[in-house]
Amino acid sequence: MPQFLTHTDPDFETRFTALLSAKREDSVDVDDAVAAIIADVRQRGDAAVIELTSKFDRLDLTPDTLAISADEVDAEIAKVSDADRAALEMAAERIRAYHLRQLPKDESWSDDTGATLGWRWTPVSAAGLYVPGGLASYPSSVLMNAVPAKVAGVGRLAITVPTPDGIINPLVLLAARISGVDEIYRIGGAQAVAALAYGTQTIPAVDKITGPGNAFVAAAKRRVFGKVGIDMIAGPSEILVIADKHNNPAWIATDLLSQAEHDESAQSLLITDDAAFGQAVADEVEAQLKTLERTAIATPSWRDYGAIIVVKDLDQAAELSDRIAPEHLELCVEDVDALAAKITHAGAIFLGQWTPEAIGDYIGGPNHVLPTARSARFSSGLSVMDFVKRTTLAKMTPAALRAIGPNAVRLATSESLQAHGLSVQARLDHLNEPQPE
């Protein structure tokens, strides 16, 4: 049974705080191993990647077979059913339509001194997307990473996906094909991250690496950060549902379980203003766990990290939600828009009973790569913005330099940066000389 907290409990605040700070991740220390792998790949390139793939994935490759060829992709995706293909295509189309609206605009204007100011956006030239192998090899994650990159205009998009014992997931290849991925390498782990960051004889280096992975992949991404850009390091997934009594307890229970089934470290929370409804949901979860395919994962998640929190009213629900800063927030109350307006920190909000989180995971359009572990307080989900960068622009005229230059000289002087001041003063002196006609 998960925790049941009620706002009138004398120890409510203590228990709620404990819930917030519960450590849900084992911090396996793989940093030394990862450092050695990266150094090896930097030094020996393909040879190191091939050896490590043989060791970890029991797969013997050559430089010629590091990449999955277009023919091989064709053969694999031919195995996908028409229905699965149609589903992936609809998802890609909806994700593309949503992310197209995120493309930022260039700006340029002149101010009252005559200076022209602005900025412009350009895509990252080359990006690499890490796709996990095995159980967590999700075609939906390929779409969620690759579609925004291609919408941003990334010229070269490479995927690495380990294929232990040579087993390939055709849906991953189809998702890559649909999203316009340019290269696919059958490698994984820290060696794949190192190959993307530093390049090998066969795999050209990229500028940015995104995508989820295990502890080795996460540690490798942290290490190559700076050499290349990376996306966030995601922690275990979370959902918070805020529901009033006008809901079907069975639906809310399934929504909670759809998070719990991801991972034993996942967290599913319900906040409700009705204790009886909270109990009904708890009972439903217990009942559904009996038949759930992934009950071995969902049961410990719900038992160890799940909670049902009974609040005085929806204002208190919003306040607690902001303290949780959930990755996923589902609002199932009568006036969802009013409640949503009270929320400040959340990765994604799913509004109303017809919007279970799973819609957002697959096909709604918004990205499913979202800030975990309370980081929605300061960060956002993956978007087109992760694959573009801004160059600021400034162009002075003689008049603009006369108007603002003297104050630049003064500030440079106050910071004892003489050459900074001189670089402006020399031009001002020239402008103040008598000019030839």
Add this chain to the structure above:
Amino acid sequence: MPQFLTHTDPDFETRFTALLSAKREDSVDVDDAVAAIIADVRQRGDAAVIELTSKFDRLDLTPDTLAISADEVDAEIAKVSDADRAALEMAAERIRAYHLRQLPKDESWSDDTGATLGWRWTPVSAAGLYVPGGLASYPSSVLMNAVPAKVAGVGRLAITVPTPDGIINPLVLLAARISGVDEIYRIGGAQAVAALAYGTQTIPAVDKITGPGNAFVAAAKRRVFGKVGIDMIAGPSEILVIADKHNNPAWIATDLLSQAEHDESAQSLLITDDAAFGQAVADEVEAQLKTLERTAIATPSWRDYGAIIVVKDLDQAAELSDRIAPEHLELCVEDVDALAAKITHAGAIFLGQWTPEAIGDYIGGPNHVLPTARSARFSSGLSVMDFVKRTTLAKMTPAALRAIGPNAVRLATSESLQAHGLSVQARLDHLNEPQPE
């Protein structure tokens, strides 16, 4: 003398590549010391911060004097001359005007299924800005960090600035006052970063930490990343000037020195299509170094990392510039807009001979916190976007769920996530039941 590379040199490519990969930073390993400081501050709070400040800054504080009081700020800023105050105010106003245009817009729309989609932006609730003490205590950096935070709507903005031996820079306090900073603490080093990230009895924790600092500060920021957001970890500063022969060699030389005077590890590069002009600039730099106040810093920077690169034409200049991905790029050629259009990777571009980089450092309007060490390939300068985060929104209707739900179920099934599928299917089943009138 710096390097002089000419495109016709047989070893041009080798030397240019070496220039790109020159390691300009000593990697001092302070990580263990920083880990200990952070652990101490987390455990003992104010007491640890006070002890460390006494040790490193020779300054004895109490919980009551950790913050610089408003009265003290008043007294210090009264010492600033009217001219310096006017310069800071003009800079703040121009930076504010520029960054106001960066405020992102919320979006909401309905698609053809009837689903409502969108996102909204909210500011980070509390941010901390690290300001170095001593020589590198720059009021301009306070403006460049604090103004965008306040434009974003950050509710609580705290500054930490070490005051070794009690010495305070009144211009830093004035810059903080002008930008609307809410709290100022006279602490620095890893202990200040730890206090901002985890909070102490006196200093409430923040959600995001930005600002430059030494190796201890950089290591501390890396360590607290995840608990809070951080901005980039900046490396030594760089400038690339692309200039044709229609320029005053003395001006270009000063522009190069305005970067070299920052730091012995700073890098100043000139690309020109005219060898004689390149030589004239080199001669001017040597001459100016003789009288420059900070010649002891600028001379080794120019000698060790400076370079003059002679190219065939401006197309080659643009191509090499993109390989350098400079933090600052100054374009002094006849058709600057045509050349700028060929550039893809740069933190900031300064267009034309009336726009020395120092204008951008202080008063132009764009931010001077920019990506270093070739990271302009994948990242952008500091902006309002660093102090806001996006929440995505999705709201299905029964019709929308009917239209897209079945494909969500199919994708969930293909990923073996049964509860995900059930959470959608249960609602679809309900919609497919005969409805009461």
